[in-house]
Amino acid sequence: MLKRPGILIPVFFLSLLHGTVTCQVQWPGTASAALGGSYVCMQGYMCTRQNQAGLGFIEQSSVSIQHARPYLLKELGISSLSGQFITGSGALGLALSTMGLRGFRQSSLWLAYGLRLHSNISAGVGIYFRNSTIPEHLVYAPGIGFSLGLQIRIEEQWQLGARLFHPAAWSTQSNLSEDQLMSIEAGLSYSFFKVAQVYSELHIKPGAYFTLCNGIEWILKPQISLRTGICSQPFIFTWGISMRFTKWVADFSFQYRAETGLSPLTSLTHAW
Known part of the structure; x- marks a missing residue:
């Protein structure tokens, strides 16, 4: 008999959301x-938690x-x-994230x-x-994972990228959820006359499934960009806007998934 059956309710909702916006690994x-x-x-x-090779190309600390x-x-705060x-010819990234409900919380740290x-070539590593x-x-179900990334620029229009994420050890879990499996990702982007940029990627989880991600960004003005995209597995439709100021960037995004509905994200960045 379960001593705390109430814990199943927040765990159930977190499992629904974990593969999209709320996923701590991705x-x-x-x-x-x-x-x-x-x-x-x-x-x-965004490269601290995702393709760490992108840190090698940043031009400002933030x-x-x-x-x-x-x-x-709505009770779930993320x-x-x-x-x-x-730092010299590279960059160090740190990220701390947390989410949860009363009685259940997940936290993660990226280095x-x-x-x-x-x-034109950058490589990155993350733990x-x-x-x-x-x-x-x-301390409940702790875990550790590693990530390797690579980015290559070809002239001014093309950029290639690849990333490997491996959950090296999950000390208290014998069965991993789909978002905790090893992931192999590769993709490219193409810039149209500095007005629009198209992204296309393939994310593969060996033995589980693969996902095709596509997106496009339109630069309306130097300070304003519109974004939209689509993901195949699970099916997700996304859109958003970015507004840049002198040393600040404000981003607003929305993801819609049939199983979990609409999920808004907001971020504010200060660069120097």
Whole structure:
């Protein structure tokens, strides 16, 4: 007999949301969320948790905060704080994220570093720590994982990217959920006359399934960009807007999935 059957309710809702916005392993940056989950060719503040090779191409240090609150379960708060700091020809990234309900909370920490090997080539590595907290257990189902990334620029229009995420050890779990499986990702992006950029990626989980992610970004003005995208597995439609100020960037994104409804994400970044 279960001693705390009430814990099944929050765990059930978290399992529904875990594969999209709320996933602690693949927690998307707000910009990535608006592009159908595309990120292996992106650079900037989302790279700490995603393709770490993008840290090697950033030109400014920055600090970002992000928050999401799915409409299906408004009691669930999902928050993240990250920082990216230039160090020589590379950048160090740190990201702390947390989500949960009363009686159940998941937290994760990313440590990442991206290094520019050549003017057009960057590689990155990341290590990931995860823990859940339930009543009477401050440490429950902890885990650790590693990530390797690569980005290559070809002239000014093309960019290629690849990433490998491996959950090296999950000390208290014998069965991994789909979002905790090893993931192999590859993709490309193409820029049209500096007005639009198209992203296309393939994410493969060996032995489970594969996902095709596509997105496009339109630059209306130097300060305003519109984004939209689509993901095949699970089917997700996304859109968003980015507004840039002197040293600030505000991003607003929405993801719609039939099973979990609409999930908004917002983020604010300060760069220097």
